[in-house]
Amino acid sequence: MADWLGRQPVPSWAAPAQRRALIAIARCRTPALGGHVYRCTDCAGTDFSYHSCHHRACPRCGGAGTGAWTQKQTERLLPVPYFLMTFTVPAELRGAFQAQAELMHDLLFNESAATLQQVATESRLLGAELGFVGVLHTWGRQLQHHPHVHYVVPGGGLSTDRKKWIAARQPDWLLPVRKLAAVFRGRMEAAMRASAPAQHAAVPAGVWQRPWVVHCAPAGSGANVVKYLARYVGRTAISDERVVAAEETSVTFRYTDNATQQKKVCTLGAAEFLRRYLQHVAPTGQHRVRYFGWLHPAAKARRMMVETLLAKPIVVTATGPGLPQWHLRCPHCERFTLVIIGTLSRPARAPPICTQ
Numbered sequence: 124m125a126d127w128l129g130r131q132p133v134p135s136w137a138a139p140a141q142r143r144a145l146i147a148i149a150r151c152r153t154p155a156l157g158g159h160v161y162r163c164t165d166c167a168g169t170d171f172s173y174h175s176c177h178h179r180a181c182p183r184c185g186g187a188g189t190g191a192w193t194q195k196q197t198e199r200l201l202p203v204p205y206f207l208m209t210f211t212v213p214a215e216l217r218g219a220f221q222a223q224a225e226l227m228h229d230l231l232f233n234e235s236a237a238t239l240q241q242v243a244t245e246s247r248l249l250g251a252e253l254g255f256v257g258v259l260h261t262w263g264r265q266l267q268h269h270p271h272v273h274y275v276v277p278g279g280g281l282s283t284d285r286k287k288w289i290a291a292r293q294p295d296w297l298l299p300v301r302k303l304a305a306v307f308r309g310r311m312e313a314a315m316r317a318s319a320p321a322q323h324a325a326v327p328a329g330v331w332q333r334p335w336v337v338h339c340a341p342a343g344s345g346a347n348v349v350k351y352l353a354r355y356v357g358r359t360a361i362s363d364e365r366v367v368a369a370e371e372t373s374v375t376f377r378y379t380d381n382a383t384q385q386k387k388v389c390t391l392g393a394a395e396f397l398r399r400y401l402q403h404v405a406p407t408g409q410h411r412v413r414y415f416g417w418l419h420p421a422a423k424a425r426r427m428m429v430e431t432l433l434a435k436p437i438v439v440t441a442t443g444p445g446l447p448q449w450h451l452r453c454p455h456c457e458r459f460t461l462v463i464i465g466t467l468s469r470p471a472r473a474p475p476i477c478t479q
Contacts, residue, residue, distance in 0.1 A: 124182040124361065125151060127369040131397055141401040144180040151176035151183055157469035161451070161461040168455035171467065179411075180404045185357030192412075193353040196256065196275075197346055199418075201433050204278035204294045205345030208255075209338040210235035210307055211271035215330045219315070219322035220261075220270045225406040226319060228270070232257055234310040235272055236415045242298050242306060243280055249298065251280025251289040254418035254426065258352045259411045262360045264378040265389050266399035273355075275348055281417055281429055288432040295341045304337040356412055360403040 129149035133142050150156050158173035175184050212220075212231065220227040236257060243249045255276040263269035278291035291297050312331050315323040342348040354362075367375040367388060374396040380387050391399065405411060417425035429435075451461040 124363045124366050124369060127374065128182070128397075128400070129153075131393070134394075134397065134401075137401060138404075140407045141404045143407075144178055144401070144404045147176040147178035148181045148183075151178070151181050154467065155469060158467040159463045160465035160467060161453075162464045163453040163456060163458070163460050164462055165458050165460040166453060166456040168453055170454055170461060172450060173467065179357065180359050182359055182361070182363055185359070188357035189353045192356050193350055196349045196353075200345045200349070201277050201429070201435055203433065204291065205342040205348065206276045206278060206297045207338075207340045207342045207348045207351075208239065208274040208276050208297075208303075209271055210238075210274075210303075211269070211336050211338075212311070213330050213333075213335065215326055216311075217268050217270065218325065219319060221268060221402065222322060223319055225409055227322075228259060228406075228409060230311065230314045230318065231270060231272055232259070232413055234314050235274070235307055236413075238303055238307040238310055239274065239276070239298070240416065242303055244283075249280060249289060249291065251282055252285075252416050252425075253277070253280045254416035254422075254429065255414075256418060257413045257415065258355050259405075259413075260355050261405075262399075262403045264381065266360055266391075266396070266403070268399075268402055273352055275342070275345060275352065277345070281425060281432075285425060285428060288429065297339060300337045300339050301334070303339075304335040307337060308335045360400060 125148055128145065129151070131145065133145050137145070152158075152173045152175055154173060156174040156176065158171060161170045161172060162168070163170070175181075177184050179185060210231070216227075220231075236255075239253055239255065243251060243253045253276060255274045258273045258275075259270075260273060261268065261270045276297065278294065278297055279289055281287075282289055308331065312323070315326070361376060365376045365378070367377060369375075370393075372393050373390055374393065375388060375390040377386055378389055379385070414420060416422065417429055448459065451459050453459075453461050
């Protein structure tokens, strides 16, 4: 997939962040970024390896970061039931998200997180402060624009005096989703009216009257849902495994139908596929993952209090060799015995990128 993207000319309509993404993908693991010369200590074979671009929209990159994030979040899981909460917006708001992606993504995060905290603090429901992790997801299964945010939420929270853990009343139920959806709808309308009045005026009035959708599903210990969300943290909208064929004029890929859960195939023209792909390039500097409540980086004392109240087991990371470093695997003898013996300098001037 990365090779196909690297051959595409940068469209004239592409935003600066999208242009930078295509340029980075085109240069990824090519002489334009330089690299290293390796020699195998076992068979004396020589191998050349070019540097990666490490752009979060590149299909080749992100594997190491995804694995590290998964391990870190798994180690932080508490001995309580977990829930996967999903906040989505109606289709009529997608135009606003495309027009002002950075602002609308911030509003989606802020208002959905505030909704969770507002409803959770009601004494008749939970009466506690939540701590949770949010992951932004902007694509559907056919790469269509579908902004929504997933939250990994522990089944309980910290009391208002911050001295007691209040557990969820049921292991498979946390908060009423209809109430969450109603509060979220009201907060989003108020936030858009204040921060994006032009976009708010373009939304049909009926959108603010009909029910919105918030989904909550039990997630057991939370380990599986962390692995599920990890693919959205350091990866891009589509993986190479899903691509059936990438021709000059079209791209064919597999997807799972939402209604029937059956595997299907979608074929898009090259221009349309590129448009759908680039619309999921996040604005520069915007975080896909955010932490709230007592899981926020600035709330370390509260998080430690929660871990103490729940008697969270201390996780000791193994100091063994760990996972193999695949870039040190010799292509000749297939042993992990490559060592660096030289450097491949990048050219003084990177190759030009054509535009259309």
